[in-house]
Amino acid sequence: MPELPEVEVTRQSFAQRIRGARVTGVRLGKPLRWPLGCEAQHIVGQPVGEVVRRGKYLWVALGNGGLLMHLGMSGSLAFSETPPPPGAHDHFDLVTTLGTLRLTDPRRFGAVVWSEALDRPPAATLLAALGLEPFDERFDGAWLHRQLRGRRVSIKQALLSGRIVVGAGNIYACEALFEAGIHPARAAGRISLPRCVRLADAVRGTLARALQLGGSTLRDFRDAHGMEGRFQQHAQVYGREGQPCLRCGAAVRRSVQGQRATYYCAHCQT
């Protein structure tokens, strides 16, 4: 589910409210992707510091380390002073003096992992291969062009890998490629510098727009206040198979790349 905009919207919706709290308890539900990696005792009593995002991960700083969280495909976080009793899909509660941060994740591809620091394992290991943040000033067309040189994978898969630039998942990769007029199956290493410039702009622009709109809610995404996103109403190609391209009127096509659906306009994207 959550790509960079959804994760960032989630972060913004609870970071200030939980800051300065003290952890009073931890509740675990069914196993997530990886074990927490420490005893609850290790966390209880710790002060909560800032919440930062790296790619699609969130880092909740605690006095003696922190929690690296990922929402997987179906995860969401809610922060509430008086949370309802945990449901079948509520697999992690961080109970604090200011409220409870709860991870709800039906598919359990999400994760909460304790680490002594962001730049120490296991957190550092999980983040090691991540590419640049899209809003990093170093991320531009020239840099993108250099990174893609010689790569034979499709540009869609190169974006999705997160090893060049983080944050664009399946929805926003499709949207950014449409915006840039680049065919998703084009070999990454065969995109000219001018088109890389357009693509870098499109990736940043698409993610920024989604952020402004509160992310995308296709089925179940909510921020930590329970608010839905509105980007999906503005999607140009994602989920629009067979409908007219908003630019040229040709039918939007759907294909499969790396076992993921890709939506594009074969006329506008070359």
Added chain:
DNA sequence: AAGTGGACCTGCTAGC
């Protein structure tokens, strides 16, 4: 080394 395909897990929907 880069690229590919499978795996993880559950819920929902379309189609028979």
Added chain:
DNA sequence: TGCTAGCAGGTCCACT
């Protein structure tokens, strides 16, 4: 109505 196949916003890992 009920079953089944197919699909879903992510990413790690083993294999070629």
